[in-house]
Amino acid sequence: MTRAPQEPLTTAQQELYDWLADYIGTHRHSPSIRQMMQAMGLRSPAPIQSRLRHLQQKGWITWQEGQARTLQLLGDMVGVAGIPVLGAVAAGGLVTAFDDVQEHLDLAPVLETRGLFALTVNGDSMVDSHIADGDVVLMEPVQDPQRLRNGTVVSALVAGSGTTLKHFHRQGATVVLEAANPAYQPIELPAEQVEVQGRLVAVWRQI
Amino acid sequence: MTRAPQEPLTTAQQELYDWLADYIGTHRHSPSIRQMMQAMGLRSPAPIQSRLRHLQQKGWITWQEGQARTLQLLGDMVGVAGIPVLGAVAAGGLVTAFDDVQEHLDLAPVLETRGLFALTVNGDSMVDSHIADGDVVLMEPVQDPQRLRNGTVVSALVAGSGTTLKHFHRQGATVVLEAANPAYQPIELPAEQVEVQGRLVAVWRQI
DNA sequence: CAAAGAACGGTACAAATGTATTGCCCGAAC
């Protein structure tokens, strides 16, 4: 998690930033300065230039100088991150309180990983690892199954059967796929019958 | 790497498309035609125009005519907001297999919600709800605690104590904060001593 | 009140950029 240093904005700057976030979120590309001008109801590009300079100095945006429509939001990169992590919350006794922003949750590094894919979890064999039915797991493709650490959670294609999400263990030439639920027995197979497709990177559960 | 739900491409077209996917994935904005030209080792924009036209006709890309750097990939929209959900994975028996992209995991709607904040979970009182120690929970501010459904997971500030993550139950004038772990007793308090700060929207666990 | 900064209008200009046109080469299809 990286943080995003952001000084406060004036209302005009905030107005522009909000519109930019909306525009980029909708159109998937940056508007031109004159488009911003019109959207803000202005008749001159100068105010926009000024606001953009301030937004840049305050660490909210960046762009490639001289190049058209290359503006990027930093505040919430990709329209995604920039969720303030306000602190720790006790899920035990009543311990921790939170006050100010400590850092920003930045999903961008994960989401920028090329080739990432997601799977919807179906079943309850991983509940003891806190992966529940209906969760979405983000997987990173595995090129070299030799390097997998034992215990890693992987999605594996078992010859003739299907894909399953399990803890991966290697024992010589055999592979053990172990559930995180006592109700399920470990599956033991020759290594060549198991194709590891991905390695668990993150769990996403939307309520 | 790149899939084709569209018409097939020639090698030159595929080469351009792959480069575009890489460039946009890295830079977060479209290159200009002359940049493509250089990247392809060409000395004239015409071939790029031609390839782009074909890519558009075959349904791989689109752009705003006349506007600079507004190109968008249609092919596999993995990028910022989209991670391809390849299918369901069995976390029970060996059931489901996956093949093609069924939908795209779009975190944007959640993450664009204004005012969202995050908390780091500390402790194990919510493990039975699959919220583990170290998880990051995304919370939506609660304006009207009256409308909370019983059982909702909330972060609550208990007068004089601190913030805690619990299941929320209302019983007349008293509020019960219930853990998801038999080791913890429910906390029963007068409603005025509990300030609900946020409602659980999503759980994020990065491995 | 005075000073400073932010915001706005107007204008200008060079560079970046999309697009059109012409001609040539080459391989595949007929």
Add this chain to the structure above:
DNA sequence: GTTCGGGCAATACATTTGTACCGTTCTTTG
């Protein structure tokens, strides 16, 4: 062979676009 489409080079051109400059007004700050 001939035709046709894809690919390439070279050039030209109208917009789009970022940026700079000047002056004015307004709000905030000291």
